[in-house]
Amino acid sequence: MPDGGGVDGNGAEDRFLAFAEQDELFRDLFTTQWARAGDQARFLDAPGDGRCLGEWKKDVRERIRECDGVIALIGGCTPDSAEALWQIRCAVDAGKPLLGLWVETEHQAKPVEMGSARCESWTWENIGEFVDRL
Numbered sequence: 001m002p003d004g005g006g007v008d009g010n011g012a013e014d015r016f017l018a019f020a021e022q023d024e025l026f027r028d029l030f031t032t033q034w035a036r037a038g039d040q041a042r043f044l045d046a047p048g049d050g051r052c053l054g055e056w057k058k059d060v061r062e063r064i065r066e067c068d069g070v071i072a073l074i075g076g077c078t079p080d081s082a083e084a085l086w087q088i089r090c091a092v093d094a095g096k097p098l099l100g101l102w103v104e105t106e107h108q109a110k111p112v113e114m115g116s117a118r119c120e121s122w123t124w125e126n127i128g129e130f131v132d133r134l
Contacts (some may be wrong), residue, residue, distance in 0.1 A: 013134070016064045016096075017043040018088055019073040020081035026073050026103040030122075037124070043071075046087060057086065064090050068134040069097035071127070074119055076107035088113040099130040 019027045031043050044067060046060045064070060070091035078084050091098045092115050100119030102108045110119045120126040 014042050014044055014067045015131070015134070016067040016070045016087070016091065017045045017073065018070055018084055018091065019045065020075065020077035020084040021048075022077035022081070023073055023075050023084075023103060026075065030071075030073065033124075046083065057090075060087055061090050061094075064094050064096060067096065069099070069130070071130070072098065072100045072111075072114065073103045073122075074100045074108070074111065075103040078107075078111060079109060085111055085113050092117070097130070097134055099126070101127070 017027060017030065027045060034043060044063050046063070047056060051059070064087070070087075072078075072084070072088050072091070088098070088111055092113065098114060098117035100110060100114055100117060101122040102119060103122060108119070
C-alpha cells in the first residue's frame with residue numbers, strides 16, 4: 001500500500017484503535033460491538049507480543065500509516081500510558097484523521113497529544129459520522 005490506503009485483500013478498510021493497555025476491556029467491547037454491527041472495516045491495534053520498544057514502535061507506526069483513520073479510546077488510564085499517548089502522537093504525526101472517544105464519564109481529559117482532534121462520547125452516531133468521513 002504505497003499511498004498509505006488501508007484496504008486489505010478482502011476489501012475491508014482498516015482503522016487503528018489506540019488505547020491504554022489497562023483499557024483492553026474497552027477495546028474488546030468496542031471491537032465486539034463493531035463486529036456485531038456487521039461493518040466490514042477492521043480495527044487494528046498495537047502488537048502486544050512483548051517485543052522490544054524500538055520494534056514495537058516501528059510496527060505501530062507502520063500499522064497507523066496503513067490505516068485510513070485512528071480512534072483513540074480515552075479513559076482514566078490514558079494520561080499515564082506512555083504507549084497510548086505515543087500511538088496518538090504517531091497518528092497526529094502521520095496526518096491521520098483522529099477521533100477520541102470517552103470510555104468513562106468520570107475521566108474526560110483530552111490528551112494534549114491529540115492536538116486539534118476532537119473527543120466525543122462513545123456513541124455509534126459519533127463513530128459512524130467519523131468513519132463515514134474517512
